[in-house]
Amino acid sequence: MERILEIRKLGVSLRGIGQERIRILQGIDISVGKKESLSLVGESGSGKTITAMSVMRLLPNNMYFDEGEILVCGSDITGLEEKELRDMRGSDVSMIFQEPSAYLNPVFTAGTQVIEAIKGCEFDRKGRTLNFLKEVGLKENVFYQYPHQLSGGMQQRVMIAMALINNPSLLIADEPTTALDVTTAYGIIELLKDMMEKHGLSVIFITHDIALAVNFARRIAVMYAGKIVELSNSEAIFNNPLHPYTERLISCLPERYKTGDRIRTIEGKVPDFRNLPGGCAFHPRCPYRKDICIREKPGETIKGDTTVRCFRYGENVEAE
Amino acid sequence: MKIFLRRLKHTNKISFFSLWFLLFLYLLAVLADFIAPYPYDLQHREYALCPPILPRFFHDGRVSPGPFVYGIKVINPAFKEYAPDLSRIYPVRLFTKGPERTLMGFLKTNRYLFGVNGEGKIFLFGTDIHGRDVFSRVLYGSKISLSIGIIGVAISFILGLLVGGISGYFGGKTDTFLMRMVEIIMMFPFFYLMLALRAAFPPNLSSVQVYLLIVVILSLIGWASLARIIRGMVLSIKEEEYVLAARSLGLSSFRVITRHILPATFSYTVTALTLSVPGYILGESALSLLGLGIQEPYPSWGNMLSVTVGNLRILTTAPWMMIPGFFIFLAVIAFNFLGDGIRNVMDPRNW
Numbered sequence: 001m002e003r004i005l006e007i008r009k010l011g012v013s014l015r016g017i018g019q020e021r022i023r024i025l026q027g028i029d030i031s032v033g034k035k036e037s038l039s040l041v042g043e044s045g046s047g048k049t050i051t052a053m054s055v056m057r058l059l060p061n062n063m064y065f066d067e068g069e070i071l072v073c074g075s076d077i078t079g080l081e082e083k084e085l086r087d088m089r090g091s092d093v094s095m096i097f098q099e100p101s102a103y104l105n106p107v108f109t110a111g112t113q114v115i116e117a118i119k120g121c122e123f124d125r126k127g128r129t130l131n132f133l134k135e136v137g138l139k140e141n142v143f144y145q146y147p148h149q150l151s152g153g154m155q156q157r158v159m160i161a162m163a164l165i166n167n168p169s170l171l172i173a174d175e176p177t178t179a180l181d182v183t184t185a186y187g188i189i190e191l192l193k194d195m196m197e198k199h200g201l202s203v204i205f206i207t208h209d210i211a212l213a214v215n216f217a218r219r220i221a222v223m224y225a226g227k228i229v230e231l232s233n234s235e236a237i238f239n240n241p242l243h244p245y246t247e248r249l250i251s252c253l254p255e256r257y258k259t260g261d262r263i264r265t266i267e268g269k270v271p272d273f274r275n276l277p278g279g280c281a282f283h284p285r286c287p288y289r290k291d292i293c294i295r296e297k298p299g300e301t302i303k304g305d306t307t308v309r310c311f312r313y314g315e316n317v318e319a320e
Numbered sequence: 321m322k323i324f325l326r327r328l329k330h331t332n333k334i335s336f337f338s339l340w341f342l343l344f345l346y347l348l349a350v351l352a353d354f355i356a357p358y359p360y361d362l363q364h365r366e367y368a369l370c371p372p373i374l375p376r377f378f379h380d381g382r383v384s385p386g387p388f389v390y391g392i393k394v395i396n397p398a399f400k401e402y403a404p405d406l407s408r409i410y411p412v413r414l415f416t417k418g419p420e421r422t423l424m425g426f427l428k429t430n431r432y433l434f435g436v437n438g439e440g441k442i443f444l445f446g447t448d449i450h451g452r453d454v455f456s457r458v459l460y461g462s463k464i465s466l467s468i469g470i471i472g473v474a475i476s477f478i479l480g481l482l483v484g485g486i487s488g489y490f491g492g493k494t495d496t497f498l499m500r501m502v503e504i505i506m507m508f509p510f511f512y513l514m515l516a517l518r519a520a521f522p523p524n525l526s527s528v529q530v531y532l533l534i535v536v537i538l539s540l541i542g543w544a545s546l547a548r549i550i551r552g553m554v555l556s557i558k559e560e561e562y563v564l565a566a567r568s569l570g571l572s573s574f575r576v577i578t579r580h581i582l583p584a585t586f587s588y589t590v591t592a593l594t595l596s597v598p599g600y601i602l603g604e605s606a607l608s609l610l611g612l613g614i615q616e617p618y619p620s621w622g623n624m625l626s627v628t629v630g631n632l633r634i635l636t637t638a639p640w641m642m643i644p645g646f647f648i649f650l651a652v653i654a655f656n657f658l659g660d661g662i663r664n665v666m667d668p669r670n671w
Contacts, residue, residue: 056568082573089570102561107583116579117569162569 003071004169004202005055005093006031010068012054014273022273024050024063025226027318032170032202039205039217039234041249045270047226048206052172055204056095057085073169091119094163098175100155104147110158111143117162129165136161136191153184157191164195171195172204177212189216210249214238222246225271225281232306242308244286280311288312327665335661338654345651349462353421356456357435357442361617364441364451367392369400369638372446375412387412389442400637410440446640448627452617458644461619466651468535468604469597476539477546477593481585484550485577489558499551505544513541514603518612527618534613538603546592553585560584587666595659598652605648621648 010028013021025047032038040048053059055070057077069076072092080088097103105113114129122128130140136157147155156176163171173192177185193216195201207213213220214234222230222237222245230243241247248266250256257263268285271277277284283293290311298309299316309318329336348355364370375387391408395401416435423429436442445454487498505513517537525533557563558581566580601621607613608622609629616623624644628634634641 058564058567086570086572089568091570095565095568097561097565099561103565105562105566105580105583108579116571116575119570159565162565 002034003031004034004036004073005204006071007051007055008069008071010051010054010070011066012050012059012063013066015062015064016274023066023226023276024273025054028068028228030221030228030231032204034169034202035196035200036219037196037203037205037217039207039213039220040223041207041210041213041220042223043208043266043270045273046223048208048223049174050226051223052095052174052204052206055093055170055172056089090117090163090168091166092168093170093172094166094168095172095174096156096159096163096176099179100152100159101147101179103159104155106147109144109146110150114143114158114161114165117165119166129161132161132165133158136164136195137187151184152180153187156180156184156188160188160191160195164199164201167199168201170202170204172206174206175208176205177207178209185212192216210237210246211253211255222249225276226273227281227309228307229282229310230306230308232308236305242303242306242313243282243310244288244312245282248285280309324665328661331664332657332661335657335659335664338657338661342651342654342658345462345647345654346466348459349466350424351433352459352463353423354429355433356453356459357416357432358453358456359421360452360457360460360619362452362456364447364453366394366397366451367402367441367443367447368449368451369634370402370441370443370447370451371638372640373404373441373443375442379409384409385411389436389440391440408439410436410438412436412442445643446638448624448638448641449634454624454640454643457619457624458621458647461621461624461644462647464531464614464618464620465601465604465622465648468531468538469600469651469655472535472538472542472600472603473593473597475535476542476596477589479539479543480546481550481582481589483543484547485554485582487547488551488554489573489577489581491555495551499548502544502547505541506548510541511606514538514607515610515612517541518607523612527615530614534604534607538600542596542599546589546596549588549592550582550585553588554581557581557584591659591663591666594655594662598655601648601651601655621645 007028007030010025011023012025013023016022028051030038040051042048050059050063054065055072057080065078069078072088077085077088104110111126111129114132115125118125118128130143133140133142138154138157138161142150142154142158150158177188180188189212192203196203205213205217214237217234220232220234220237221228222243224245230237230241230246237246238250241250252264252266266285271281271284279294279296280286280298283289286293292311292315297318298311299318300307300309301314301316303313328339370392373389373392375389377384377387379388388409388411390404390406391410393403393405395403412434413436414434415431416437417431418435420428420430434442443453443455445458448454448457483498483502487495514537517540518533521533563576563580566576571579604613604620605622605625608620609626611626614620614623621644625642628641
C-alpha cells in the first residue's frame with residue numbers, strides 16, 4: 001500500500017543554553033497510508049505537537065533534526081529548502097490547530113483567508129471557495145464574515161476549508177476539538193471522516209483524549225516523554241492496552257466510572273525534557289516497576305499487532 | 321470607515337473638524353488652477369505690495385446689486401502707497417473668462433471661479449514685491465506644500481514598514497544589520513542631515529527635479545524611526561498563532577509579512593502617519609525658507625515666506641505677506657489634531 005507519510009527513527013533536539021542539547025523526540029517510527037488515520041495520544045508535553053511540527057517543518061528555530069528521515073509521498077523532507085517547503089505545505093501536507101479563533105487572522109474575512117490559501121492560478125477562486133465552504137458545512141454568508149463573528153465550530157470549519165482546499169494528501173489535526181464543546185466536536189470529527197472518504201485524505205489526529213482517538217482513528221500511537229511507547233490498532237489499545245501508561249490513560253476515562261467513584265489520575269507528572277529519569281522514562285509513575293526499568297531503556301517489543309516499549313513483554317534493551 | 325468617522329465625530333470634535341478642514345485645503349490645492357484669479361507668475365508691476373483688495377457690497381451708502389471692487393489709485397509708487405479709486409467700479413463676477421489653463425493635468429478650462437473684468441484687480445491677500453497676487457500663489461503653493469507631506473509620508477512609510485517587517489520577521493543577522501543602519505540614520509540631527517543631503521546635489525535643477533529631490537530627502541530621513549517601532553511590533557505579532565497557520569498553508573515570507581503581520585500594526589501606523597505629515601510640510605518650508613527648496617517663480621508656502629525673513633520693512637508695511645505662514649500653521653495644527661483624534665479612536669481602551 002502506498003505510504004503517504006513515513007517517519008523513520010526521527011530524533012529532534014533542542015539547542016539549549018551554551019552547548020547543551022536537550023533531546024525532545026527519540027526514535028519516532030510511524031507511517032500512514034492512503035485514506036488511513038493515525039492518532040497520536042499523550043499528555044501535554046509528551047511530544048505530539050513537536051512530531052506534527054516536524055512533518056510541517058515548522059519547528060522553532062532552536063530545534064533541529066538529529067537523526068532519521070520524514071518521507072512525505074516517498075520523498076525525504078528533512079533537507080528541503082524553504083522554497084520547496086512552501087510548495088509542500090498546503091498542497092501535500094496541511095495542518096489545523098487547537099484554537100481556531102487564534103489561528104484565523106482577525107482582520108480578514110473568512111472568505112479572503114480561504115481564497116488566500118488557494119495555490120496556483122485559477123479564474124474562479126471565489127466560486128471554488130464558496131463551493132468548498134458549502135462542502136465543509138458552512139453557509140455562503142460565512143464568506144463575508146470576520147472570524148469574531150463566527151462560532152468556534154464554524155471557525156474550525158473555516159480552518160478545515162483553508163487546509164483542504166488544495167487537496168492535500170495528508171492533514172495533521174492538532175487537537176482540533178479541544179477548544180470546542182462535545183456536540184460541535186462530534187460535528188468536526190464527522191466532517192473529517194467525511195473528507196477522508198471523499199478526497200482520499202489521510203489524517204494524523206493529535207489529541208489527549210484517548211476515547212476520541214479510539215473513536216476516530218484506525219491506528220493509535222501513544223506517546224510519552226518524546227517516545228512512542230505503544231503503537232497498535234485502536235481496538236487493541238482500547239480493549240487490551242499493553243503499556244502501563246496506556247492502561248492508566250484508559251482507566252482514567254470517565255466513561256469507566258461508576259457513580260460515586262473518585263476521579264482516577266495517573267500519579268506524578270510528565271517528566272521535564274531537561275531532566276528525564278534514567279531507564280524507562282515512565283518508571284517513576286509505573287505500578288509494575290522492576291529493577292531493570294530503572295537501569296535500562298526498554299526497546300521495542302512486538303506482540304501481536306502491537307509494538308510496545310516495556311520490559312513486561314520482553315527484555316529488549318534499546319540500542320544507544 | 322463609516323463607523324470610524326462617526327466615532328471620531330463623537331469623541332473628538334476638533335479632530336473631526338480638522339479632517340474636513342484638511343479635505344477642504346486639499347480640494348483647494350487640486351482646484352488651484354480653477355480658483356486662482358491670476359497665474360502664480362503674473363506680475364502686476366504697477367501694484368507691487370498692494371494691500372488686500374476685498375470685494376465690497378456698499379457704494380455711497382447704498383447696497384450695490386452685487387459684490388464689486390474699486391479701482392486702485394497709486395498715490396506714491398516709490399513708497400507703495402495705494403488708495404481705492406472710488407470713481408471706478410468693477411463688479412466681481414463668477415466664472416470669468418481668461419486664458420486657458422489645465423486642471424489636474426487633463427481638464428482644460430478657460431473659466432475661473434471668480435475674477436474682475438477689465439482694468440480692475442482683485443487681490444484677496446494683497447500682492448508681493450513683484451506685484452504677484454498672494455492669494456493665487458498661496459493656492460499654487462499649497463499644491464507643493466501639501467502634496468510633499470502626503471508623498472513623503474507614503475514613501476517613508478513603505479520603506480519603514482518593509483524594513484521593519486523584514487527585520488522583525490527574520491531576526492538574527494538581517495535584523496542586526498538593518499537596525500544598525502537605522503541607528504546610523506537616526507544618529508544625525510534631522511535638520512543638518514537634510515541640509516547636507518540637499519547640499520550634496522547641484523543647485524541648478526529644474527523645479528520638478530527639486531521637488532522630487534526634497535520629497536526623497538525628507539522621506540529618506542523619516543523612515544528610520546518608524547522602521548524601528550514596526551520591528552518591535554512585528555517581533556510580538558509574529559508569535560501570533562495565525563502567522564503560524566499562514567506559514568503552514570505554505571505562504572511565502574513576503575506574503576506572510578505583508579498580509580498577516582503588517583496589517584496588525586496599522587492602528588499604530590495610521591496615527592503615526594497622520595502625525596508625521598506636519599514634519600514634512602515644515603521640512604519643505606524650512607528648506608525653501610533657506611532658499612534650498614522650491615525655486616522662484618514657483619511658489620511654495622515656505623519660499624513665499626522667505627521674502628519676508630530679514631526684511632523688516634516688508635514685515636511691517638505688508639503683513640499680508642505672512643499669510644502663507646498662517647496656512648502652514650493651520651495645516652500643521654489640523655494634522656496634529658487629526659492624528660490625536662485618530663489615536664484616540666484607534667485605541668481600544670477608549671471604546
